[in-house]
Amino acid sequence: GAVVSQHPSRVICKSGTSVKIECRSLDFQATTMFWYRQFPKQSLMLMATSNEGSKATYEQGVEKDKFLINHASLTLSTLTVTSAHPEDSSFYICSAIRGGGTEAFFGQGTRLTVV
Amino acid sequence: GQSLEQPSEVTAVEGAIVQINCTYQTSGFYGLSWYQQHDGGAPTFLSYNALDGLEETGRFSSFLSRSDSYGYLLLQELQMKDSASYFCAARGTGANNLFFGTGTRLTVIP
Numbered sequence: 001g002a003v004v005s006q007h008p009s010r011v012i013c014k015s016g017t018s019v020k021i022e023c024r025s026l027d028f029q030a031t032t033m034f035w036y037r038q039f040p041k042q043s044l045m046l047m048a049t050s051n052e053g054s055k056a057t058y059e060q061g062v063e064k065d066k067f068l069i070n071h072a073s074l075t076l077s078t079l080t081v082t083s084a085h086p087e088d089s090s091f092y093i094c095s096a097i098r099g100g101g102t103e104a105f106f107g108q109g110t111r112l113t114v115v
Numbered sequence: 116g117q118s119l120e121q122p123s124e125v126t127a128v129e130g131a132i133v134q135i136n137c138t139y140q141t142s143g144f145y146g147l148s149w150y151q152q153h154d155g156g157a158p159t160f161l162s163y164n165a166l167d168g169l170e171e172t173g174r175f176s177s178f179l180s181r182s183d184s185y186g187y188l189l190l191q192e193l194q195m196k197d198s199a200s201y202f203c204a205a206r207g208t209g210a211n212n213l214f215f216g217t218g219t220r221l222t223v224i225p
Contacts, residue, residue: 103163
């Protein structure tokens with residue numbers, strides 16, 4: 001199956017700093033990638049859809065100035081959590097769907113802890 | 116808006132059969148998918164239904180009724196390793212998104 005790689009897997013940062021999370025599709029080109037946030041024992045909440053070469057589409061209630069998404073190439077999307085606060089601590093996970101396919105491939109996820 | 120509702124928890128005995136339901140409301144519909152997620156891990160794809168009916172893949176089967184906005188995942192011959200969270204998922208208008216259901220935590224007991 002296709003592989004999506006996400007980095008880093010864990011990160012601890014201080015309040016007020018920014019953290020960048022990378023999501024790479026290793027063996028296919030992904031014009032669209034999805035970013036999710038997941039709290040313990042809860043579902044995956046779609047934050048935004050990352051579109052290669054254009055602006056991301058954010059879901060209602062997600063601050064686009066706080067969660068910056070860049071999809072500069074067909075294999076890389078990044079999510080930057082700016083001015084992080086403890087309430088931003090969560091599990092962030094990306095996914096991509098191969099063109100024409102129906103199966104979403106997920107990265108390993110990033111556990112962010114803001115102290 | 117998008118809404119996919121599932122029971123929050125299900126417990127079943129090893130070797131038994133369990134059904135996990137999903138009712139959905141989406142603006143636009145492009146089929147229903149099912150994913151499994153173990154604690155701390157990433158979701159993995161199980162099945163996809165674009166049309167009404169039953170899709171079978173080994174011990175797992177998935178059913179869709181578009182007229183009822185309803186689907187289910189059927190797990191047979193349950194094994195302890197099947198203990199995980201299960202999510203239905205659907206794409207909404209424009210298909211440029213993928214929304215997940217509320218999730219069902221399955222616990223398999225001996």
